């Protein structure tokens with residue numbers, strides 16, 4: 292199943308192809324593929340080229356993967372535990388060069404996540420970012436100092452499977468239409 296975006300304009304195929312899937316097959320993601328996605332993430336732009344992002348990941352079938360899935364809220368855990376790879380996306384709060392607060396750390400980490408997911412779509416790997424996780428459990432599991440790092444989101448990755456294997460309400464969400472605000476609602480020309 293694909294959920295290619297229906298666009299008004301000539302948007303690039305890769306952007307139309309990426310979507311947040313929930314039904315994942317058993318097929319594992321190779322180290323080469325995963326490294327490629329992470330390298331794509333690393334090429335995102337960032338304030339002062341700080342590259343404030345960091346990923347911690349685990350492959351399905353490992354205890355580490357199960358421990359990561361356990362940090363998710365129930366509504367995510369039920370389908371995300373079938374993914375091939377789970378990542379935690381972290382954003383470093385201070386610049387390495389001078390210790391100053393980096394106000395752009397979450398912005399830039401989000402940009403890296405998008406690069407990762409676009410590269411993934413190119414390989415027919417689909418991902419789902421999840422903000423629905425238990426913060427305290429996550430900080431504890433990964434031994435994160437919240438003064439230094441903000442957990443941005445979890446990302447589950449995998450090859451697609453038949454959505455009919457999902458339980459409701461996830462099956463309907465998986466097969467539902469994708470929609471966006473019209474561009475008039477998100478952009479306006481600045482006029483004096």
Ligand SMILES: Cc1cc2nc3c(=O)[nH]c(=O)nc-3n(C[C@H](O)[C@H](O)[C@H](O)COP(=O)(O)O)c2cc1C
Nearest residue numbers: 309310311312367419420421422423424443444469
């Ligand atoms: C930071 C962030 C957090 C999200 N958290 C969740 C989540 O916890 N559970 C979920 O099912 N989807 C989550 N999503 C996915 C969004 O719901 C999804 O991107 C949006 O509905 C647009 O759909 P699309 O990605 O398929 O285009 C999250 C997305 C982002 C960027």
